[in-house]
Amino acid sequence: MMHQYSVDYDRKTVYFLLAFVSILGTKIVNKILVLENIELTITGLTIFGLLFLLFDKFLWKIRLLYYLGLVKTPNLNGVWKGQLKSSYDDFKDEIDACIQIKQTWTKIIIFGKFNQSKSYSISANLETNNGARVVLRYVFKNKNNLANTPKTMMNHSGITTLEFEENDAEGKYYNEPPQNKNYGILLLNKEEKKKKRIKIWKKPSKN
Template sequence: MHSYSTDVSRLKIISKIGTASFLASILLINFFDTIIQKIIMWIPYLDKTPYISSLAIFGCIFALFYFLFDKVLWNVTVKGISVSKTPDLTGEWKGYVVSKCEGKTTKTDVTVEIEQTWTSISITLKTTASRSRSAAASIFTSESQLVYYYFNVPRSTTVESMHKHYGVTTLNIIGNSKLEGEYFNCPDRGTYGDIFIEKVQKVH
């Protein structure tokens, strides 16, 4: 998986995670004050560094809360309201691609697997002839679009005219179960076309 950009600011959520971590660290320090003080006495010079134990506890709690939100909580919906405005595209998608090259049009069945967290994503498109994997991506909530840059590797059994290449795909996010858009790849291939896929199941 790789990181992806979005037009939804993540700073507000990060600040909320920071606030929750600060409050949790205060409660933890007060509740386990005796144990923490004993640990400080066991570690050389730690008792001579003011607030270092409090900062360490805050840092550990923040890292834990951030990890939980990034992997688990970011796509939770409470009473129909999503915790994050970023759409969750995780799952297996099936459909077809209509490709155009040198005046010829072909239709190919495709399977797309999308893995996603709050900050990372991986998009893999498979056909009988090749497999492509995303290298960079952006989600634009204002436009309801997923745009990604991919690298395609043909299978060993494909024709010699196919070779490794790069390309860009733009998909319109339609509801929760449909993606439609277009793609194009490097100039030496000159191939472009349309993509139509629907979600089959969510990948856990």
């Protein structure tokens, strides 16, 4: 289940603009309803709720809003794959790592999949540092795969810090003792979405 995340900038400007548009939209919609002799009144809260829902899920991703400075939250949605090295074996072996991020303007969840375990986030903080760099910190719960996991590994929680630069991410994770005292590093790349090929039916030629 997605959870809220904190950011290092003020979101009040967006809320103010949504409220302003809601007031104008409410007046316009109600005037149209009167002209059409429809006995129905739309409240400002209804318009605001619909606008916020659209903005939270879709509109915040529009790049123009970034250029205008209205939105500073980076869109980290996607699958990030790479390698993990752990202090468990003195950073000798590379382990396949897959991080999936699902994000809206106000909520996020981060899933992790590794060869011996899976994890999910329970809280997160996103730092934009005024455009200098993007850092995501989150607390996770890790559940092991009992069929493939050494006896020394138990279900545990921990903290991950990832720094993003375009389609690359690197960071560190720290497991919470006493369940697990290991820590490690992550090197990830964003997986590109495969474009769906549209098959065009061609009428067979007559020989």
